[in-house]
Amino acid sequence: MNENIYVHKSSYLRVRRFFVLNKFEGAVNNNEYVRRVQRGYMAKSMEVEKFLNMIIETLSKEFEKEVKLEEMGEGQIRIVIDSYEVRTSMSYLEEIKSPYGIDRFILESLEKEGFIFDRNRSQYIQYCFGIYNGMK
Known part of the structure; x- marks a missing residue:
């Protein structure tokens, strides 16, 4: 194997x-x-916390930038890349947890904040947005 x-x-x-x-x-x-x-x-x-840590590491490698995960108490978290941030709760992430669901939520939230990236920049980002082989 x-x-x-x-x-x-x-x-x-x-x-x-x-x-x-x-x-x-x-x-x-x-x-x-x-x-x-x-x-x-x-x-x-995987538990949502462990899965989220893996996603944070993947995003950091993808964008070659530090991505921070900060706990804010009472199950609230903040994800920060450059000056952009996403605030959410662990319970919400548990609800949307799927192979690329949390990744997509984070990326869409960052886009709304003004973080610019090409959705076709890599296979990973394409999978997050459901783009397979260049087709939506």
Whole structure:
């Protein structure tokens, strides 16, 4: 098994079977599909705090900027990148938790604050906004 894949063995076998069945048709890129499935399992199994920390780290790498996560008490948090901020509650993040739901919420909130980025800048950002293979 590939050491970069951290999903349950039976899940890996389903993904591998899907790829094998579709590889000759060029229907799916194995790495992209595995990443999306892996993200789904992480969203489902991780607690919201741990999942949010992973998202913050991913956003920091994506934009090559420090992204801060600050607890404000009573379940309220603040996410800061440059001079832009998003305020929300952990309970709301729990409600919208899905493979890319929290990421999308943060990115849309940052856009409303004036943070400018191209939604097609990377595969990660495209997945956050439901853009697959350049199509909405």
